[in-house]
Amino acid sequence: DPACGAPLPVLGRDVTVPLVTGGEVTYAALDYAASAPALQRVWDDVAAYAPYYGSVHRGAGYLSQLSTDLFENSRKAVAEFLDCREGDQVVFTRSTTDSLNLLAQAVPAGCEVFVFETEHHASLLPWRDARVTYLNAPRTPDEAVATLERALADRDPYGPALVCVTGASNVTGELWPVRELAAAAHAHGARIVLDAAQLAPHHPVSVRDLDVDWVAFSGHKLYAPFGSGVLAGRADWLTEAEPYLAGGGASRKVARRADGGVDVEWHESAARHEAGSPNVIGVYSIASACKALTEAGFDSLVAREQHLIRKVREGLAAVPEVKVLSLFGDDAPRVGVISFVVEGWNSSHFAAALSAEYGIGVRDGLFCAHPLVRTLLGSDPQQQGECGAPEAAPGEKSLNAIRVSFGAGTPDEHVERFVAAVT
Numbered sequence: 001d002p003a004c005g006a007p008l009p010v011l012g013r014d015v016t017v018p019l020v021t022g023g024e025v026t027y028a029a030l031d032y033a034a035s036a037p038a039l040q041r042v043w044d045d046v047a048a049y050a051p052y053y054g055s056v057h058r059g060a061g062y063l064s065q066l067s068t069d070l071f072e073n074s075r076k077a078v079a080e081f082l083d084c085r086e087g088d089q090v091v092f093t094r095s096t097t098d099s100l101n102l103l104a105q106a107v108p109a110g111c112e113v114f115v116f117e118t119e120h121h122a123s124l125l126p127w128r129d130a131r132v133t134y135l136n137a138p139r140t141p142d143e144a145v146a147t148l149e150r151a152l153a154d155r156d157p158y159g160p161a162l163v164c165v166t167g168a169s170n171v172t173g174e175l176w177p178v179r180e181l182a183a184a185a186h187a188h189g190a191r192i193v194l195d196a197a198q199l200a201p202h203h204p205v206s207v208r209d210l211d212v213d214w215v216a217f218s219g220h221k222l223y224a225p226f227g228s229g230v231l232a233g234r235a236d237w238l239t240e241a242e243p244y245l246a247g248g249g250a251s252r253k254v255a256r257r258a259d260g261g262v263d264v265e266w267h268e269s270a271a272r273h274e275a276g277s278p279n280v281i282g283v284y285s286i287a288s289a290c291k292a293l294t295e296a297g298f299d300s301l302v303a304r305e306q307h308l309i310r311k312v313r314e315g316l317a318a319v320p321e322v323k324v325l326s327l328f329g330d331d332a333p334r335v336g337v338i339s340f341v342v343e344g345w346n347s348s349h350f351a352a353a354l355s356a357e358y359g360i361g362v363r364d365g366l367f368c369a370h371p372l373v374r375t376l377l378g379s380d381p382q383q384q385g386e387c388g389a390p391e392a393a394p395g396e397k398s399l400n401a402i403r404v405s406f407g408a409g410t411p412d413e414h415v416e417r418f419v420a421a422v423t
């Protein structure tokens with residue numbers, strides 16, 4: 001397919017690993033959904049900056065100023081990448097998990113939160129201090145919207161409410177109807193945050209077009225594995241909230257009071273939630289990845305990924321023992337994240353064999369989305385099965401699954417090797 005273009009250069013593409021059968025082979029990283037390799041371009045940018053590293057927002061020296069400029073320009077680059085609205089804030093965090101915990105801590109008092117049980121634990125769990133309604137797994141995108149509509153119709157229309165939803169599932173790779181869910185949320189006076197951890201590496205995310213209030217993603221899944229993440233969106237709840245972390249950088253003015261206590265004025269900008277010395281390398285690498293993906297063009301990235309998805313799905317469909325996990329059905333649009341079980345195989349053993357015999361790195365387990373995987377496997381919701389835990393006994397239903405995932409750096413040979421190994 002000429003629209004596909006070549007894979008983008010990534011680190012680790014020449015790494016060789018030993019095989020139990022003897023010899024060695026180049027490593028096929030097919031676990032992008034957990035962490036994607038760094039783009040070569042990101043690594044080059046980081047390496048070029050590293051000698052000039054200095055503290056951000058603190059020093060008067062040249063390198064400190066340079067680092068501060070890079071840090072603040074990275075914020076602008078991310079806002080551009082996400083097509084943010086005027087007045088939106090871009091807060092730098094450690095990861096998607098961190099971003100969603102920050103937002104959970106910033107929701108107004110009495111906020112109701114609505115979240116599908118199918119979410120990754122990072123979006124399912126941070127809301128425990130709020131009044132949470134867990135929504136049942138829908139079997140179509142339309143059902144997802146209808147389920148949310150029904151739940152919102154029953155809520156207190158005057159109180160604050162937040163919907164949290166994934167853009168692309170880390171288990172099935174399926175795309176969720178984000179725009180429609182955002183419209184439903186807003187029609188009922190609720191806000192919405194998009195967990196774009198798996199969406200942003202594969203598709204352009206426009207805060208404005210999708211009309212979501214916030215978006216969260218992680219650098220390490222977006223080819224920038226240097227320890228940073230992003231929460232971007234509406235400033236109001238963030239500015240009204242207590243700082244996520246208390247400390248230097250978040251505080252504008254601190255003074256002793258006459259009664260001996262301490263008065264603090266917190267920043268109203270994103271810095272309010274970024275106390276402490278920021279991870280300027282991580283932040284700079286995210287901005288670099290945003291630019292690199294935009295320059296490569298999502299049209300060709302998507303075309304290439306769809307071509308790889310077709311290869312994998314056709315390969316898996318040819319094996320009668322393989323069952324691909326899906327919530328929305330075979331024709332649902334999806335990213336390069338595919339989970340499956342193989343009848344007669346323990347998923348952990350299967351994944352270990354792919355590694356030992358073929359040099360292929362995939363993941364097995366419940367992928368930090370226990371309720372979803374249990375629903376997809378049809379297992380008892382109370383059944384144990386943990387990430388990487390022992391499997392079901394022979395003849396019993398699988399408790400774990402195998403996940404293969406790929407992206408902008410994946411050459412055809414990696415998915416061809418995977419298909420050959422499975423078949």
Ligand code: PMP
Binds near residue numbers: 034
């Ligand atoms: N949401 C989704 C959909 C994810 O796939 C992940 C990571 N597997 C997360 C959130 C959490 O991301 P992180 O571990 O980078 O915080």
